[in-house]
Amino acid sequence: MSHELLFFGGFILFIILMLAIDLGLFAKGNKPISLKSATIMSLVWISFALGFGLILYFWGHELHSIVDMATLKDVVHRHSHNIEIIENSFDASIAIYNRNLSLEYLTGYVVEYALSVDNIFVMVLLFSSFGIPEKYYHKILVWGIIGAILLRCIFIFIGAALIAKFGWILYLFGAFLVYTGVMMYIKRNEEEEVDPKGHPVVKFASKYFKVTHETESGNFFDIKNGVRYMTPLFLVLLVIEFTDLIFAVDSIPAIFSVTQDPYIVFFSNIFAVLGLRSMFFLLVNIIHKFHYLKVGLAFLLVFIGVKMLLHDWLHSWGFETVHSLIIIIGILAISIIASLMFPKKVEGDPMSRP
Template sequence: MSHELMFFIGFIIFIVLMLAIDLGMFSKSDKPVSFKAAAIMSAIWVLFALGFAAILYFWGNELHNIHDFARLNEIIEKNFHNIKIIPDDLAASIHIYNKNLSLEYLTGYVVEYALSVDNIFVMVLLFTSFGIPEKYYHKVLVWGIIGAVVLRCIFIFVGAALIAKFGWILYVFGGFLVITGIKMYLDRNKNEEVDPQNHPVVKFMSKHFRVTPKLDGGKFFHVENGVKYMTPLFLVLIVIEFTDLVFAVDSIPAIFSITKDPYIVFFSNIFAILGLRSMFFLLVNIIDKFHYLKVGLAFLLIFIGLKMLLHSYLEQLGFTTVHSLIVIVGILALSIIASLVFPKKENYSEN
């Protein structure tokens, strides 16, 4: 068994155990998740994500079984790591590699976590549009995130294979992200709406399966006269999964701009996705306060897209992962600070 596979299996086992604990805390009964519980789990997921960065910092070379210069050079070339090793000092070279690997992971994590916030805007809109009571949010998000983990895994390793075989696809990803960022900026003030009856996923499901407009408690399916029907709870789950696929088209290429190592892309992506559920309950009632966040995310996508398009020139100028992390954190911090300093004006109507 390869080191990559062992590392990957160990990571999956850890995630399954932690997700079971998370679900045990949140899913004992159908009731709204408290702000305190959401804050605790959000903090725990962030701490685990940072702990994993520490593991990569000290033992990242074990991921690809790097114990000599030949293997180190092979992995650096394969994954396009922008680092310089010390030819006469293996220990120092491995330390440089590990440090860069942990930085790539952290940068990818920050990018994915930030883009996940935009996902929260859409989730709130979907739950409201489908008339889902707050006490059922957690059940839908449980299954939604489990599905997202599986789909992201497939997307990431397929994307890595495409990049390895067709290097020019990075420029396609870069151009797509720039266009997406510009579109997000231009649409920043548009009021998003969802029409459940005319949503393409709902129309498809209604056409090919039995669907009932009535909720049956927290059940995904309702049985009437021996016939099984999909409830609105199941429909909103399918729509959320579909929406995550759309978001993955942006977020996964974005992380590939930070690192080409598919395992690091996967680790950073999954940690951010797993933290999304608790972050949803933490931000659901205050998300509108950060009205400049969409502007920040738009500039973030544009920056990442340009970085992919100009990566060879940036490397010649000495632009490293550290610089990317500084720019990304700076963009997000400015958007949050601007939202707090210049709060959104409320429209008051006189009676």
């Protein structure tokens, strides 16, 4: 347990440090984030995520203090790792375990990173609907990510506790993901709209706080004549947190199809969330070009759901984590390539292809 706490504590300290650096480097002056800065930060976060995967590849067994064959077997059984232990070789078994752990982490990271793109579609819509100036995007997103980390931490460990006690809940998750994927495909062409006044979060906040429509100060709250007013910046932050809560209902069960180790679920999820802010600024002006991405995400959710429902059968056929990773990357690559090869038809533009 001490190793788990040390590993987890070190990870949290690293995240706090990086967020502090991020705020220090990019939050000064409420200036819009340039494409260059967004690209650099995206590459930095991806590098950190891949680097953490390498740590797991070489020292993953340290996470659960695996020092002998008995402990290894207990951890593999407890977290349902899909590996074959070599009875007469502890070192070889540890190498297999670490390799599988890093693959589970990487696959989970890709799944979460891909699903978080759907968040970007919604964020763009929210900022536009609430009339938030671009220079305040970064401030809202940073605090939104901090809130998302706390919420997902709670969700993940509650989910892990439920799975440990009620194994059948994985089948419930699988059926839910298949349903979600099918509904996403059916509604793929529907235009999403946000009513700034009619949103339930806005109604709730307006009931208990005085709200101003001014954003010039760049503050979450303004004081006028001794009265505290909530600004649209804080309203959008609340809506983003609420939206992330809804997205977490899909994304967290999805990652439990890859691994049932709550720490690996947490690590991969948090790295994906941390990369969301920089990815937002990288894709904000071109996200509409990836019109087949929702189709890809729909197929991704269906695949993950089916995998959860048929887990035992697939395991008997030798289906491993690496196969899931290949299929997931393939689905995403096809949806991105299709979007670029067959641009969405723009109404009134005779040169655009259907």
